Amino acid sequence: MGISSANGTSAAPKTGSALHHSVTAFSVKKGLMMLRGIEACCPPGTGDAARPQSAEKGKVMARRPLLVTMRDRIVIINKSLINQTCGPNGPHAAVPPALSCCMSPGSPASADSDSKRRRALPIPRATLGMQTFVPDSSVVSDTVPSVNFGDRAKGRLPDMIVLHYTGMPDVEGALARLCTSGTDVSAHYVVLEDGRVVQCVQEAKRAWHAGAASWAGEEDINSCSIGIEIVNRGHDWGYPDFPLRQIAAVIALCRGIILRRDIPAHRVVGHSDVAPARKKDPGEKFPWRSLANSGVGHWVQPAPIVRGDVLKMGSEGDNVLALQESLASYGYGIKTSGKFDTPTTEVVTAFQRHFRPERVDGIADQSTLKTLQTLRDSLAPGATTAATT
Numbered sequence: 001m002g003i004s005s006a007n008g009t010s011a012a013p014k015t016g017s018a019l020h021h022s023v024t025a026f027s028v029k030k031g032l033m034m035l036r037g038i039e040a041c042c043p044p045g046t047g048d049a050a051r052p053q054s055a056e057k058g059k060v061m062a063r064r065p066l067l068v069t070m071r072d073r074i075v076i077i078n079k080s081l082i083n084q085t086c087g088p089n090g091p092h093a094a095v096p097p098a099l100s101c102c103m104s105p106g107s108p109a110s111a112d113s114d115s116k117r118r119r120a121l122p123i124p125r126a127t128l129g130m131q132t133f134v135p136d137s138s139v140v141s142d143t144v145p146s147v148n149f150g151d152r153a154k155g156r157l158p159d160m161i162v163l164h165y166t167g168m169p170d171v172e173g174a175l176a177r178l179c180t181s182g183t184d185v186s187a188h189y190v191v192l193e194d195g196r197v198v199q200c201v202q203e204a205k206r207a208w209h210a211g212a213a214s215w216a217g218e219e220d221i222n223s224c225s226i227g228i229e230i231v232n233r234g235h236d237w238g239y240p241d242f243p244l245r246q247i248a249a250v251i252a253l254c255r256g257i258i259l260r261r262d263i264p265a266h267r268v269v270g271h272s273d274v275a276p277a278r279k280k281d282p283g284e285k286f287p288w289r290s291l292a293n294s295g296v297g298h299w300v301q302p303a304p305i306v307r308g309d310v311l312k313m314g315s316e317g318d319n320v321l322a323l324q325e326s327l328a329s330y331g332y333g334i335k336t337s338g339k340f341d342t343p344t345t346e347v348v349t350a351f352q353r354h355f356r357p358e359r360v361d362g363i364a365d366q367s368t369l370k371t372l373q374t375l376r377d378s379l380a381p382g383a384t385t386a387a388t389t
């Protein structure tokens with residue numbers, strides 16, 4: 001079963017255009033403005049009070065998904081209707097169904113289609129008896145406890161977010177892999193295509209999402225980070241665009257984590273940034289620009305692609321050394337050898353996926369070099385991290 005049918009949405013991923021074209025900064029910003037408007041009339045805590053609490057002990061806690069409301073905040077364009085969601089029936093009360101799914105291309109705005117889309121979470125059988133926990137974030141709709149976690153090394157507090165895609169054909173398989181024993185992988189959060197946010201590991205614990213990785217001179221990335229898996233089939237399965245409601249949920253989740261943990265913008269990265277030799281996720285379609293416009297992550301407008309000298313596999317000399325030093329000082333794990341070798345190509349490719357997604361070829365052209373320079377120049381003073389190895 002594919003992901004689209006698994007979550008019941010008829011909104012097939014758009015093809016032919018990268019998401020950063022279809023998700024405009026305006027639309028995401030507008031959604032967040034509305035989110036702030038809702039929060040203004042629904043003080044923190046009231047949402048939790050309005051949610052049904054844990055049903056049966058020992059079973060997965062099914063709480064009213066806050067994101068149902070959040071998604072509606074994004075689609076509601078009449079502010080008087082926003083107030084309806086926070087009316088006398090309490091915060092996050094039933095939203096008029098006609099308002100709830102107009103962001104899905106081709107999906108009829110009806111209660112029927114809405115209930116179909118919001119099908120039950122595919123909870124792995126092995127986790128059903130596990131003790132659940134109180135979510136760390138108010139945007140979490142469900143907890144599905146994973147057995148795969150440990151303690152953060154030396155009590156390290158997380159000051160970094162690593163974003164992933166699941167890279168699997170369906171959400172059922174992804175949740176099973178992330179939560180059951182024997183796989184040795186997990187993440188703190190999983191963000192579904194319909195915008196639901198599932199927490200699998202408490203933030204205080206060390207989830208196993210990064211693997212062999214490096215950033216800013218640190219190699220135990222699992223101990224210093226919070227891992228978020230974004231449900232997407234990935235490059236091996238067609239790599240669909242990320243739906244808007246999913247990106248809005250990622251933004252809302254990250255904003256909370258960033259505020260609570262004081263995470264610097266340049267420490268919100270992709271898995272490919274910390275493991276460029278092994279990983280492509282979340283990939284060049286991930287709308288980093290939209291995230292940055294909504295206060296999540298560090299991003300600058302890429303320099304235009306023009307003709308000119310390039311550095312590529314086999315190049316050697318001071319210019320290569322300067323490139324490697326620049327990438328290393330931003331955080332990438334790269335040796336400063338002065339030789340443009342395979343690892344350098346991999347790091348340049350990872351940089352392009354994140355910061356210059358128009359062309360991802362591992363060749364350091366003028367656009368790539370200028371974008372890197374602008375990115376470094378835009379860091380707050382003292383934010384650059386020496387990571388030369």
Ligand SMILES: [Zn+2]
Pocket residue numbers: 163164165209271279281
């Ligand atoms: Zn990953």
